[in-house]
Amino acid sequence: MPQGETTTGATPEERHAIADERDLLRSRHAVRAAAVAAGFDLVGQTKLVTAASELVRNAYIHGGGGVLRIVPLTGAGGRRGVRLVVSDHGPGIPDVDTALSDGYSTGAGLGHGLGGTRRLVDSFAIDTEPGRGTTIVVERWA
DSSP states (O other): OOTTOEEOSSSOOEEEEEOSHHHHHHHHHHHHHHHHHTTOOHHHHHHHHHHHHHHHHHHHHTTSOEEEEEEEEEOGGGOEEEEEEEEEOSSOOSOHHHHHSTTOOSSSSOSOHHHHHHHHSSEEEEEEETTTEEEEEEEEEO
8 A cells, every 4th residue: 555545434345246247347346346435537547346256256156255445545635545455265377477468368368357457456466376366456537
């Protein structure tokens, strides 16, 4: 988190299970609602929802399910944002650098997933280890 940025106590963190196909849509709706509440414009909402969609889908498909946490943020001067934390207990990512590179895909996709997600947000952090699962934390500011 950038220096001077803090989470707000005014709106509590939301937690959403990622266990089946329906949870993918529920997660996108919840992230859009959080982005609207934080004052994001339409482009900002779309970028955050797109990033969330990729992360939640990865947790479901590659991690066997997990949890999405949505954390409202308030920064210096009242600036508002949203932090997303997506965790799973899957096999982990053996080579993060490769997974973040454009063109890399473990399936039939275009290979813009994690690298593209990183470009849609203001901060991106990944904690993963083979056999231990993956947690990705992203933040976007309005």
